[in-house]
Amino acid sequence: MDLRQFVGALRARWIFSTVTFVVGAIITVAVVLLSSPQYGSSVKVFISTPSGGSAEYAASFIVTQRVASYAELATDPSLLQRVVDDLNLDESVEDLEKHVSATVITNTQTIDLQVTADTPEGAQRIAGATADQLVDLVEQLERPSIRDEAPAIAARIAAEPSISDVPVSPNIPLNIGIGLLVSLFLAIVGALLRDLFDRTVKSRQDVERISEQAVLATLPFDPLVKRTPLMTETGGSLAEAFRVLRTNLQFSDIDGESHAILVSSALPNEGKTLVATNLALSMAQSGRSVLLIDADMRNPNVAELLALENSVGVVTVLVGRTSLEEATQPHVSGISFMGTGPAPPNPAEVLDTQAMRDLLTRVREQYDAVIIDAPPMLPVADASILLPEVDGVLLLVRHGSTTREQLRLAVGRIQTIGGRLFGTVLNRTPRRSGDADGYGYGYGHGYGYGYSPQPDPEPEPRATVVEEKLRGLTTRGRRVRR
Known part of the structure; x- marks a missing residue:
């Protein structure tokens, strides 16, 4: 299809394209404005080798690899279930999993836990409880077989979970812009497809x-x-x-x-x-x-x-x-x-x-x-x-x-x-x-x-x-x- 055919198809289907774009824009604005605001909280968990431990030198070579594993375990259903039980939350583990994420900060041994909730206080409470459960999990998994020996790796909470009254989502300008672009794309593609399959x-x-x-x-x-x-x-x-x-x-x-x-x-x-x-x-x-x-x-x-x-x-x-x-x-x-x-x-x-x-x-x-x-x-x-x-x-x-x-x-x-x-x-x-x-x-x-x-x-x-x-x-x- 050359440019002349492309423009001709859009001109012939301008009513369909316009209606599709307007409907998409209305749906976008309605969804964005009616979406419940979500507030965020973050907390950092530092993974390290205890100073003075006999296994400190050997553990320093594997701690970076362990950090990535513990970041994945931070969103494990078994850990999140303990968070739900600890805070007596009404939501299920599956719902909570959608609001918790864990990433390793590049070139560090720090895990960044990000949590969203309907209120700033709720997000802060869930972030703190998740960090506590992660620290306990690291301590449990890294406990040495010899009673008096220090663990090779330990986890500590670097600072208290953050709290903010500014919602992290929805991003109204960004979401509306993306929705309008998607609506425009659907309007153009729909017009071209209708023209392609039209036998009149x-x-x-x-x-x-x-x-x-x-x-x-x-x-x-x-x-x-x-x-x-x-x-x-x-x-x-x-x-x-x-x-x-x-x-x-x-x-x-x-x-x-x-x-x-x-x-x-x-x-x-x-x-x-x-x-x-x-x-x-x-x-x-x-x-x-x-x-x-x-x-x-x-x-x-x-x-x-x-x-x-x-x-x-x-x-x-x-x-x-x-x-x-x-x-x-x-x-x-x-x-x-x-x-x-x-x-x-x-x-x-x-x-x-x-x-x-x-x-x-x-x-x-x-x-x-x-x-x-x-x-x-x-x-x-x-x-x-x-x-x-x-x-x-x-x-x-x-x-x-x-x-x-x-x-x-x-x-x-x-x-x-x-x-x-x-x-x-x-x-x-x-x-x-x-x-x-x-x-x-x-x-x-x-x-x-x-x-x-x-x-x-x-x-x-x-x-x-x-x-x-x-x-x-x-x-x-x-x-x-x-």
Whole structure:
């Protein structure tokens, strides 16, 4: 990972990093400030050879080695048990062992006993009792076999145990500083690990590598779009974003003839409805006649965005209740709109009819461009049914939501059916992301498809439903191959 990727990962995960650091800092401060103060006491025990003893000369060679052994015995459980019994302490030997330490002062024969306790007096009492027990232990172990002979090594307490009203712990500035550094480290490492194991699409390079098509536009996230979703209402960056998309579509060699564009996505909530609507508005502003069709009969949203009627539309035309002209509604922006009509119980069957294919043929002859807002590719087959009847697909990808596998499956489904992928749109990109063009928006609409990615099934043969059955909106009917 180079520096650019490192900074990009932290920028993409800044919320996680910030929350981790703040939580760690709060925990650190709380633990340090709520910790009980500990007071310390020290006492020194001097190990030597008694002057005048017959073994003084020989003992001087081994006393240094003995000092280290007695320092270890100072914290032995058997010695500490005698301290507990002598002082009648409430704590166990295991607890006391955590508060007593013994070290040999470098280049000396002195053992430094360090003791901590909840009070200065308590620390002093424990330090004195431990030193007394160590002196007794040395005397017991070094007692000569001959009664009148002096011991080779003796222990003496050099001075009374110290006492101080200043706590030795916690060291508030030091502990808080260490805690903040640890919190910062965890925040950075956590962000990098989350980015490493994240399988969602986060860059236009990922999208282009998987789809093998160019990203025609990147649309930065803009929370204001939920209130003003149409480019005719907002203007500015939103309008410019769709001019970029419109221009890039022209360079995709689809301009100059009457054509139909299907707008879809791998999954719900990736932005296809608003993109289809605003793309139609942008094309209309360039002087072209545009028809926007809402073909998402499971969850129609276009009519609500345009403040138009959805009770008449595709279904009512297919069943013969209204004519094409009667089902087409003008919008103040200059586009024409055809809604879904009443919700059928079998959307896929309604779309997979000769009547629907004839309808698309007719509108393509009447308009310069036909934009179709279709359901997402993976949860249902509706978009796949329409693919052979359009010139190509514009596929929406949501930054940080669509996974690489989901995008791969959606592209694979388009290729399996023989559809043409014009390109992709990367939606809801962070505003500071290097992938952003600097224009656009992000949004989400709810679906109830309950989708989980599965391998693509074998394509089913195309079929139709007799006109009489379509009029009743039923799933029963005679299916024949095209």
